[in-house]
Amino acid sequence: MTLREQLQEREEAVLAPLACRSSQSRGRARPEEECAVRTPFQRDTDRIVYSKAFRRLKHKTQVFLQPEGDHYRTRMTHTLEVSRIARAMARALFLNEDLTEAIALGHDLGHTPFGHAGERLLNEVMPGGFAHYEQSVRVVERLEKGGEGLNLTWEVRNGILCHTKGTPAATLEGQIVRLADHIAYINHDIEDALRGGIIYPIDIPLEISSLLGFSHSARVNALVVDAVQASLGQGEIRQSQEVGEAMLALKSFMFEHVYTNPMAKGEEGKAQDMLRQLFEHFQKYPDGLPADFQTIRAEEGVDRAVCDYIAGMTDPFAVEMFKEIFIPKGWTVL
Structure with missing residues (x-):
């Protein structure tokens, strides 16, 4: 046994x-x-x-x-x-x-x-x-x-x-x-x-x-x-x-x-605006999704793939992704 x-x-x-x-x-x-x-x-x-x-x-x-x-x-x-x-x-x-x-x-x-x-x-x-x-x-x-x-x-x-x-x-x-x-x-x-x-x-x-x-x-x-x-x-x-x-x-x-409570939840509107813009961006440019989500895109559609990608993000990753896509970077002279 x-x-x-x-x-x-x-x-x-x-x-x-x-x-x-x-x-x-x-x-x-x-x-x-x-x-x-x-x-x-x-x-x-x-x-x-x-x-x-x-x-x-x-x-x-x-x-x-x-x-x-x-x-x-x-x-x-x-x-x-x-x-x-x-x-x-x-x-x-x-x-x-x-x-x-x-x-x-x-x-x-x-x-x-x-x-x-x-x-x-x-x-x-x-x-x-x-x-x-x-x-x-x-x-x-x-x-x-x-x-x-x-x-x-x-x-x-x-x-x-x-x-x-x-x-x-x-x-x-x-x-x-x-x-x-x-x-x-x-x-x-x-x-x-x-x-x-x-x-x-x-x-x-x-x-x-x-x-x-x-x-x-x-x-x-x-x-x-x-x-x-x-x-x-x-x-x-x-x-x-x-x-x-x-x-x-x-x-x-x-x-x-x-x-x-506005003191506790006042930033939530900003977080939602950020996630909305990320969702719309990847809807428009789905080629930017990671490889794992390209399979989902092919089998279940762009919306499903984008939703899965964003739902899986952590708070700091979502913030960094938003910065990378929407916030202009400074130009550095080498």
């Missing part, structure tokens, strides 16, 4: 009845020989972490555009926090931590430069629209590994696709990631907004803090504990009504005071 088979036997014995066992996966789009050491979901985690798209997350905006400070969140640190919250919940509920981790680490691979401002812009200019969760699936199915994709299991791809809204994921592990994503971003965005002087502790409604806690760690712990207790034996991942309403109120508070 291989080590992988021993791990899968352990899953059968230990995991909750409704947990997704790796031995019962619906498999991959392209069948592969099984690994002797790792389960399919463990292999998916490794493929995501070693991908180029994952490495680029460290230079993509979470909320604040290119903040001057080492402690503000990026899309990478957000992803890691989602993974930790999701794994804690999965462990407490005896669900599959490996599947949960793979979905969490892959859920934002398709996010644009400059956060949701970039996503809104691409949704506006791309025929047929754009959504980062759909692009994340496209990254793992089509764009990574020179166009081969990562060939992840169905359960991981389903969890990535369903992590934001719409139909819940088919697995409880995928449903955990959706809730963990919300818990993570609301609370770390509060911490970043406090650090940046956008809001102050006294601004957070007292009735919310009295229930969830007055610090980042207290709020996250309260939300995780509540979700675990409310989900036990329910066949779905849920929150208690009281805590769920408090989290929605906290989210509304953030939209009113942070996500639409």
Whole structure:
């Protein structure tokens, strides 16, 4: 018996009845020989972490555009926090931590430069629209590994696709990631907004803090504990009504005071104008796209290739590309 088979036997014995066992996966789009050491979901985690798209997350905006400070969140640190919250919940509920981790680490691979401002812009200019969760699936199915994709299991791809809204994921592990994503971003965005002087502790409604806690760690712990207790034996991942309403109120508070605050988001219009000009430039001059995107251009059209190229950019790369194309260079006499 291989080590992988021993791990899968352990899953059968230990995991909750409704947990997704790796031995019962619906498999991959392209069948592969099984690994002797790792389960399919463990292999998916490794493929995501070693991908180029994952490495680029460290230079993509979470909320604040290119903040001057080492402690503000990026899309990478957000992803890691989602993974930790999701794994804690999965462990407490005896669900599959490996599947949960793979979905969490892959859920934002398709996010644009400059956060949701970039996503809104691409949704506006791309025929047929754009959504980062759909692009994340496209990254793992089509764009990574020179166009081969990562060939992840169905359960991981389903969890990535369903992590934001719409139909819940088919697995409880995928449903955990959706809730963990919300818990993570609301609370770390509060911490970043406090650090940046956008809001102050006294601004957070007292009735919310009295229930969830007055610090980042207290709020996250309260939300995780509540979700675990409310989900036990329910066949779905849920929150208690009281805590769920408090989290929605906290989210509304953030939209009113942070996500639409001119001090925090005032540069977003400039970022969108820049991405719009880049999109229009490469539409007009598609020969300037890198070689990997020329194949997409031939097979799926110019708009699709341009969208994939821009969606994959980091914040600083987009800025440098804009400078190179649109900002005149000084003339130096040699």
